[in-house]
Amino acid sequence: MIRRVIAYVALLLGCVIAIAPFLVTILASLKTTGELVQGIFSLPEQAQWHNYVDAWNQGRFGRFFLNSIIVVIGVVVPSVVLSTMTGYAFARFRFRGSNALFAYFLLGLVIPLQALVVPLFYMLREFHMLDSYWALIFPQIALSLSFGTLLMRQAFLSVPREVMEASIVDGAGSWTTLWQVMYPLARPMIGTLALMFFIWTWNEFLLPLVVNINPDYHTLPVGLLYFQQRWTSNIPLVAAGATIIFLPLVGMFLVFQKQLVEGITQGAVKG
Amino acid sequence: MQNRSNPESVGTLTGAAIPAAPEITRARGRGLAGSRWEPYLYLLPALLVFTIFLAVPTVGTVILSFTDWNGISWGTATFNGGQNYIDAFTDSRFWDALWHNILLVPYWVLLPAVLGIIPAAVVHQLRLRGARWLQAGLFLPYIMPGVLIGVVWRWLLNPIFGPVNAILKDLGFNPPTWLGDFTWALPTVGFIGAWAAYGFCYVIFIAGLQKIPQDLFEAARLDGASGWQEFLAVTLPGLRREIAVVLSVNLINALRAFDVIKATTDGGPGNETSVLALYMINSAFGSNRAGYGTAIAVLLAVTTLIGSLLVLRVFGERDD
Numbered sequence: 001m002i003r004r005v006i007a008y009v010a011l012l013l014g015c016v017i018a019i020a021p022f023l024v025t026i027l028a029s030l031k032t033t034g035e036l037v038q039g040i041f042s043l044p045e046q047a048q049w050h051n052y053v054d055a056w057n058q059g060r061f062g063r064f065f066l067n068s069i070i071v072v073i074g075v076v077v078p079s080v081v082l083s084t085m086t087g088y089a090f091a092r093f094r095f096r097g098s099n100a101l102f103a104y105f106l107l108g109l110v111i112p113l114q115a116l117v118v119p120l121f122y123m124l125r126e127f128h129m130l131d132s133y134w135a136l137i138f139p140q141i142a143l144s145l146s147f148g149t150l151l152m153r154q155a156f157l158s159v160p161r162e163v164m165e166a167s168i169v170d171g172a173g174s175w176t177t178l179w180q181v182m183y184p185l186a187r188p189m190i191g192t193l194a195l196m197f198f199i200w201t202w203n204e205f206l207l208p209l210v211v212n213i214n215p216d217y218h219t220l221p222v223g224l225l226y227f228q229q230r231w232t233s234n235i236p237l238v239a240a241g242a243t244i245i246f247l248p249l250v251g252m253f254l255v256f257q258k259q260l261v262e263g264i265t266q267g268a269v270k271g
Numbered sequence: 272m273q274n275r276s277n278p279e280s281v282g283t284l285t286g287a288a289i290p291a292a293p294e295i296t297r298a299r300g301r302g303l304a305g306s307r308w309e310p311y312l313y314l315l316p317a318l319l320v321f322t323i324f325l326a327v328p329t330v331g332t333v334i335l336s337f338t339d340w341n342g343i344s345w346g347t348a349t350f351n352g353g354q355n356y357i358d359a360f361t362d363s364r365f366w367d368a369l370w371h372n373i374l375l376v377p378y379w380v381l382l383p384a385v386l387g388i389i390p391a392a393v394v395h396q397l398r399l400r401g402a403r404w405l406q407a408g409l410f411l412p413y414i415m416p417g418v419l420i421g422v423v424w425r426w427l428l429n430p431i432f433g434p435v436n437a438i439l440k441d442l443g444f445n446p447p448t449w450l451g452d453f454t455w456a457l458p459t460v461g462f463i464g465a466w467a468a469y470g471f472c473y474v475i476f477i478a479g480l481q482k483i484p485q486d487l488f489e490a491a492r493l494d495g496a497s498g499w500q501e502f503l504a505v506t507l508p509g510l511r512r513e514i515a516v517v518l519s520v521n522l523i524n525a526l527r528a529f530d531v532i533k534a535t536t537d538g539g540p541g542n543e544t545s546v547l548a549l550y551m552i553n554s555a556f557g558s559n560r561a562g563y564g565t566a567i568a569v570l571l572a573v574t575t576l577i578g579s580l581l582v583l584r585v586f587g588e589r590d591d
Contacts, residue, residue, distance in 0.1 A: 093310035119331030
């Protein structure tokens with residue numbers, strides 16, 4: 001019994017340590033700089049909601065939010081569609097070079113962005129794509145495809161073969177079979193995949209930092225970095241900016257916790 | 272891992288039910304071939320994006336790493352043999368950065384693995400209820416952007432306004448400035464990384480423990496094994512695969528660290544927390560040495576590859 005209690009307390013402590021920094025940041029975002037030094041857990045005399053307004057306006061978080069959303073949609077939708085197609089091709093057709101092509105796609109799992117970002121920058125410059133959404137969308141899709149192909153191939157291999165063959169017997173082509181029969185069956189996996197693509201794109205930092213210098217095209221992580229550098233000494237304002245970024249993620253986490261945990265467990269192979 | 276369903280049994284099954292289905296017979300044994308180029312059409316768009324935006328720049332990195340290109344105009348680049356690599360090996364800043372990556376390993380790789388495996392084993396051994404709920408809290412930092420983690424900890428560790436030093440001062444300590452301190456900056460960045468990763472390790476280990484056959488644990492208990500003995504004899508060997516996954520994921524994160532460090536110290540104070548990825552970016556774009564920067568990128572990729580091969584070598588699947 002005592003062991004159980006100790007174990008619970010230890011677990012709870014681990015949990016508190018994981019969450020506390022976020023809670024303390026929310027609290028700080030509602031204080032004045034003066035109140036900040038009076039005590040960590042002291043409540044502000046009056047909640048300083050204007051910190052959020054200031055952060056939103058001065059930090060241009062509205063614009064960065066919009067940019068992040070545009071990029072995420074531009075990455076996640078095509079990545080899911082393309083991964084579904086490649087996964088289907090590798091799971092359901094046998095063709096010349098299929099093993100070599102599959103291996104080629106998997107190479108993306110071992111090549112970090114760090115290893116290609118410098119030439120990528122100069123390539124995008126040649127394409128006149130720097131300082132645009134395209135500079136984020138195309139490379140991010142390319143970075144998503146390895147994991148997507150791997151996962152969707154697995155998902156389609158687990159669909160019983162009879163299901164697809166019945167559809168072909170009905171006279172449906174492979175394209176119709178994919179979208180009308182196979183896609184609905186693989187939907188849980190596709191949901192997990194979309195969630196992973198979302199998180200990776202939303203959190204990506206190195207790519208947007210390098211390819212988009214113009215603040216009009218900054219995404220949230222890059223925007224937050226420059227915001228912090230500009231307002232180093234105004235901690236409540238920085239805390240408000242940080243809260244604006246992590247609260248939506250917390251909300252999404254609470255809604256999709258199960259799929260996220262599953263996705264991360266699967267995504268561990270992405271490396 | 273799913274196995275490809277057996278085409279033989281399917282063929283006989285559908286073949287008996289629907290005799291007049293020539294496609295099925297054709298499909299038997301060699302997958303469904305609508306037409307010979309059909310699978311390639313499915314792959315084509317993905318192949319194009321993948322090749323142009325991932326494969327080509329990767330090859331570009333290797334090629335550029337053998338040039339003295341300044342990154343400004345293409346005409347000025349000339350091949351200089353392996354001079355960039357020679358430069359790197361004689362550049363103390365390169366060695367510093369690599370050394371800092373290696374120093375991060377105990378903090379970013381081993382510490383979170385230990386902090387994850389112990390509670391996972393305890394929860395499993397004592398069959399604690401409500402642990403799923405705790406899992407959610409533990410996991411939260413892992414889905415946050417590295418920059419956000421950096422920004423949050425930067426203020427938490429702020430010497431004047433931050434709560435960490437406030438608590439330590441109340442307890443009678445005389446805390447350093449952490450991220451601004453030459454001795455403490457690297458361990459501090461290390462602890463931040465461990466904080467961000469231990470929930471992830473816990474989740475992977477808990478999932479792995481469900482897969483170990485329960486009778487192994489019961490057998491150990493019947494033999495009178497203590498909790499610690501059970502951990503060593505059943506839990507650890509049973510989790511070998513998960514340990515390999517966690518260690519290699521953490522190791523890759525440590526060797527290509529960028530986001531958290533950019534947001535907390537940007538390599539400082541002085542050069543104390545500079546890492547390879549940061550030095551690469553600064554060389555290529557800050558000092559207009561694209562050739563040299565790509566050489567560092569190649570060395571970073573090779574280091575990462577060697578690191579993960581080592582982990583797989585020690586913990587990976589063996590045929591037993």
